[in-house]
Amino acid sequence: MEKQALAGVKVVDFGWALVGSLTGKHLGDHGAQVVRVESTTRPDLTRMDRTVSTTKSLDDNPMFTHFNTSKYSMALNLKHPRAPEVVDRLIRWGDVVNANFTPGTLSKMGFGYEHIRGIKPDIIMAEGSAYGQTGPMAQEWGVDGTGAALSGYLHLTGWPDRGPVAPNLPYSDVLLPLFIATAIIAALDYKRRTGKGQYIDASMIEVCSHQITPSLLDWEANRHLQNRNGNRIAYAAPHGIFPCQGDDRWCAIAVFTDGEWEAFCHAIGNPAWTKEPRFATLNSRKENEDTLEEQVSEWTKQHSAQEVMQIMQAAGVPAGVVQTVQDLLENDPQLKERKLLLPLKHPVMGVFSHPTPPFKLLKTKAQVRTSPCMGEHTEYVCTEFLGMSHEEFAELSRQGVFK
Amino acid sequence: MADSLLSGFRALDLTNEKGFVCGKILAALGVEVIKVEKPGGDPARGIPPFLHNIPDPEKSLYWYAFNTDKQSITLNLQVNQGQDLFRKLVEKVDFVLESFVPGYMNSLGLGYEALREVNPRIIMTSITPFGQKGPYAQYKGSELIASAMGGVLLTTGDPDRPPVREGPDSVYFRTGAAAALGTVIAHYHREITGEGQQVDVSLQGVVASRTFTNLVMWEFTKHLIKRSGSVRKIGPRATRWIWQCKDGYVFWAFMPGRFGAPANRALSKWIDEDGLENPLNNIPDWDELDISLISRDEIATYEEAMARFFMNHTKKEIVEEGLKRGINAASIDSPADVLENRQLEARGYWVDLEHPESNSTFMYPKQFFLCDHTHNFVNHRAPLIGEHNQDIYAKELGLSSTEIATLKKTGVI
Numbered sequence: 001m002e003k004q005a006l007a008g009v010k011v012v013d014f015g016w017a018l019v020g021s022l023t024g025k026h027l028g029d030h031g032a033q034v035v036r037v038e039s040t041t042r043p044d045l046t047r048m049d050r051t052v053s054t055t056k057s058l059d060d061n062p063m064f065t066h067f068n069t070s071k072y073s074m075a076l077n078l079k080h081p082r083a084p085e086v087v088d089r090l091i092r093w094g095d096v097v098n099a100n101f102t103p104g105t106l107s108k109m110g111f112g113y114e115h116i117r118g119i120k121p122d123i124i125m126a127e128g129s130a131y132g133q134t135g136p137m138a139q140e141w142g143v144d145g146t147g148a149a150l151s152g153y154l155h156l157t158g159w160p161d162r163g164p165v166a167p168n169l170p171y172s173d174v175l176l177p178l179f180i181a182t183a184i185i186a187a188l189d190y191k192r193r194t195g196k197g198q199y200i201d202a203s204m205i206e207v208c209s210h211q212i213t214p215s216l217l218d219w220e221a222n223r224h225l226q227n228r229n230g231n232r233i234a235y236a237a238p239h240g241i242f243p244c245q246g247d248d249r250w251c252a253i254a255v256f257t258d259g260e261w262e263a264f265c266h267a268i269g270n271p272a273w274t275k276e277p278r279f280a281t282l283n284s285r286k287e288n289e290d291t292l293e294e295q296v297s298e299w300t301k302q303h304s305a306q307e308v309m310q311i312m313q314a315a316g317v318p319a320g321v322v323q324t325v326q327d328l329l330e331n332d333p334q335l336k337e338r339k340l341l342l343p344l345k346h347p348v349m350g351v352f353s354h355p356t357p358p359f360k361l362l363k364t365k366a367q368v369r370t371s372p373c374m375g376e377h378t379e380y381v382c383t384e385f386l387g388m389s390h391e392e393f394a395e396l397s398r399q400g401v402f403k
Numbered sequence: 404m405a406d407s408l409l410s411g412f413r414a415l416d417l418t419n420e421k422g423f424v425c426g427k428i429l430a431a432l433g434v435e436v437i438k439v440e441k442p443g444g445d446p447a448r449g450i451p452p453f454l455h456n457i458p459d460p461e462k463s464l465y466w467y468a469f470n471t472d473k474q475s476i477t478l479n480l481q482v483n484q485g486q487d488l489f490r491k492l493v494e495k496v497d498f499v500l501e502s503f504v505p506g507y508m509n510s511l512g513l514g515y516e517a518l519r520e521v522n523p524r525i526i527m528t529s530i531t532p533f534g535q536k537g538p539y540a541q542y543k544g545s546e547l548i549a550s551a552m553g554g555v556l557l558t559t560g561d562p563d564r565p566p567v568r569e570g571p572d573s574v575y576f577r578t579g580a581a582a583a584l585g586t587v588i589a590h591y592h593r594e595i596t597g598e599g600q601q602v603d604v605s606l607q608g609v610v611a612s613r614t615f616t617n618l619v620m621w622e623f624t625k626h627l628i629k630r631s632g633s634v635r636k637i638g639p640r641a642t643r644w645i646w647q648c649k650d651g652y653v654f655w656a657f658m659p660g661r662f663g664a665p666a667n668r669a670l671s672k673w674i675d676e677d678g679l680e681n682p683l684n685n686i687p688d689w690d691e692l693d694i695s696l697i698s699r700d701e702i703a704t705y706e707e708a709m710a711r712f713f714m715n716h717t718k719k720e721i722v723e724e725g726l727k728r729g730i731n732a733a734s735i736d737s738p739a740d741v742l743e744n745r746q747l748e749a750r751g752y753w754v755d756l757e758h759p760e761s762n763s764t765f766m767y768p769k770q771f772f773l774c775d776h777t778h779n780f781v782n783h784r785a786p787l788i789g790e791h792n793q794d795i796y797a798k799e800l801g802l803s804s805t806e807i808a809t810l811k812k813t814g815v816i
Contacts, residue, residue, distance in 0.1 A: 185590075189409070218452040
C-alpha cells in the first residue's frame with residue numbers, strides 16, 4: 001500500500017451521528033488507524049436509519065458508510081462492568097480520543113478528560129458539541145439546525161420577501177468536523193515538538209458564526225442589518241440562477257467584471273437590449289436587475305443548461321449547471337477525473353459511491369475504504385492493537401463486554 | 404503570551420476571496436501568514452460592504468473579516484525581479500497558499516515543481532474552482548457556480564422559485580476549512596518525513612463531498628431530492644425545520660424514535676397546556692415513532708397543530724421556556740442577534756480589534772475552538788496594503804532602504 005500522511009496515528013473514536021463520525025473519517029481516509037467504538041446496545045442513529053434500508057440490520061445502511069469510511073469497528077458496551085478496563089487499554093494505545101456526546105455524558109460514564117488524561121497525560125482529546133463544553137448552555141443538546149439557526153446562516157438563506165429556507169443537506173454537521181480534525185492534527189504536531197497533549201473544545205455555533213463575519217461587521221460599522229437576498233450580491237450582475245430547457249433545469253451565471261459583461265453580451269449575440277445605457281455599468285445593472293434577469297432568462301430558456309454553461313465558459317464568463325446528484329455521478333467529467341465520488345464495494349450492500357475527501361494531497365493520496373460492519377474488528381483490535389491474549393479476549397467476550 | 408498549536412511556522416498567502424479563510428485559520432493557529440498582494444492591493448479588497456459605505460481598498464469589511472492576523476506585502480509577480488524576491492521568500496517559509504487559475508503560477512516560473520527546487524519542504528495549497536487538472540480545470544467559478552455544480556444549490560430554496568444560494572459565503576468558508584485541514588495533514592507528514600507536496604482543493608469538490616444523503620437516495624432508490632423550502636427532506640421523509648412565531652422564526656426538528664422522543668413529548672404536553680387542539684396525542688409511542696413509516700398526510704396533521712402552537716408564542720418564549728422543557732428550539736438569529744448571544748459571550752467568543760487608521764474598534768469572532776494548553780485566537784485586524792513591506796523586505800530579506808525605494812519606484816513592490 002502507498003504511504004499515507006497520517007500513517008501511525010492512533011485514534012479512539014467515540015464519535016457518533018455526523019460530527020464525531022466525520023471527524024474520524026477525515027483522519028482515517030488519510031491513513032490514521034481509527035477505532036470506532038460503538039455498541040449494539042445503543043447503535044449509531046445512522047446505523048438505524050430506515051430511509052433506504054428495509055431491514056433491522058445494523059450493517060445495511062449507506063448513510064453510516066458515508067460518514068464512517070476507513071475505520072475499524074469495535075463493539076463495546078460502555079455500560080458493562082468490565083468495559084472500563086477495555087476503555088483504559090484503548091486509551092493507552094491511542095494518540096487521540098474523538099467524541100461528540102452531549103457535554104458531560106462521557107464524564108458521567110467515567111470516561112471524561114480527567115480520567116483519560118490520568119491514564120495518558122499526553123493524550124489529545126477533542127470534543128465537538130453544539131454550544132461548547134462551558135457556558136450557561138453547555139449541557140444543552142443541539143443538532144445540525146441549531147448551529148445553522150444561531151450562527152445567522154439560516155437568517156441569510158432565502159428570498160427577501162419570504163422566510164428562511166434550509167438546504168436538504170447538512171450544514172453545521174459537515175463544517176465542524178473539518179475544524180476539529182484540523183485542531184487534532186495541529187495538536188499532534190504540537191505534541192511532537194513539545195511533548196504536551198491537548199484538550200480541544202469545539203462548538204458548532206462558534207465555528208459557524210465566523211462565516212458571517214462580514215455581516216457582523218456591516219451591522220457594527222454601518223448599522224446595516226443584512227437579510228436574505230435571493231441569489232443577488234452587491235458586486236456582480238447578472239448574478240443568479242436562470243431557467244433552461246427541460247424540467248426544473250437551471251444554469252448559474254455570475255458576471256463580476258466589465259470584461260465579463262462584454263464577453264457575456266458577445267456570447268449571447270449582442271442583442272439590442274445589451275446596448276441600452278441602463279445595462280452599461282455594474283451600478284446601472286444593479287438598479288435594473290429585475291429587467292436584466294428577465295432578459296437573460298429569455299436567452300437561457302432557448303438552451304439546455306449544459307449549452308449555457310459551455311457557451312459562457314468558452315467566452316470566459318463564470319457559469320455552471322445547477323446539477324442534480326445524478327449529474328454528479330453520471331454527467332460530470334471533472335468529478336470523475338477527481339474520483340470524488342468513488343464506487344467501492346461494501347460486503348453487505350455491494351458497490352455504491354463513497355464521498356472522498358474535499359481536498360487532494362498529491363503525494364500522499366487518501367485511500368478510502370468502505371465502512372466496517374458493527375463490531376467487525378473487535379477481536380482484531382483487542383488482540384493486534386491492544387495486545388490481549390486470545391484467552392483474555394474470549395473471557396471478556398463470554399461475559400458480554402463486546403456488544 | 405501562551406503559544407499556539409502552530410507557532411513558529413510561516414506561510415505566504417496569495418489567495419483571493421476563494422482562499423482567504425484557509426490562511427485565516429492557520430493564522431489563528433499561530434502560523435505567521437504573510438499576504439502577498441499585487442502593488443495597489445488585492446482586487447478582492449473591492450468586495451463590499453465597506454466601512455461607512457465608502458468604497459475604498461482599505462475599507463472592505465469583507466476583506467477585514469477573513470484576513471485577520473495576516474501581514475501584508477506588495478509584490479509584482481509578473482516581473483523577473485518580483486519572481487526572484489518571491490523565490491527568496493519561499494526559502495524562508497513552510498507554506499504557500501494560492502488561488503490562481505491552474506497553470507498561472509507555473510507560467511511565472513513559480514509552480515509547485517519550481518518552488519520545490521527552492522525549498523523541498525514547501526507545502527503549496529492551491530484553491531481553484533474545479534481543481535488543478537481535468538476538463539473543467541480552466542473554467543471560471545465562484546461561490547454560486549460551485550454551489551450549482553456541486554449539487555447543493557438544487558436542494559436549497561422554495562419549490563415554486565429558482566434554487567437559492569445558502570447564507571454567504573458558505574462555499575468559500577467551507578473550502579477554506581477543507582484547505583486548512585489538507586494543509587495541516589500535509590504538514591504533519593512533512594514534519595515527520597521531510598517531504599513537501601501540493602494540496603489541490605476544488606470549490607466544486609468541497610461542495611459535492613457534502614451531498615451524502617442525496618447520493619444515497621439516488622443510488623439506492625432513484626429518487627432525486629430537490630428543494631423543499633423550510634421543510635427538511637432526509638430521504639423520502641420530510642419534516643418542517645423552520646417555524647414562524649409571533650415575531651420571527653425558530654428552528655425545531657420533529658425527530659423520530661428514542662432520539663426525538665423527549666422533545667416531542669414535551670412539545671405535545673405544552674400544546675395541551677396551551678389548550679390548543681392536539682392530534683399529537685394520537686401517537687401511541689414516541690420512542691417507536693418512525694417518521695419514514697407514517698404518511699405525508701399524517702405528518703401534515705401534526706405539523707399544522709405545531710404551526711398553530713408556534714404562532715401562539717414569541718421566539719423568546721419558545722426558546723427560554725422550551726429549554727426548561729427539553730424542547731431545545733433555536734431562534735433563527737440575525738447578525739445583530741448573533742452579537743448578543745449570551746452563550747458566545749460567556750465563552751469569551753468576541754475580541755475587540757482596533758482599526759487605528761479609522762479610529763474604530765469592532766468585535767470579531769475570536770476562536771474556532773478552545774484548547775487547554777494553547778491559545779489559538781484571532782488577535783489582530785487585517786493588514787493595510789503593503790503594511791509590512793519594510794519588516795519583511797528589510798529584516799527578512801536584508802534589503803537596504805535604497806534597494807527598497809528602487810523596487811517601489813519600478814513598481815516591483
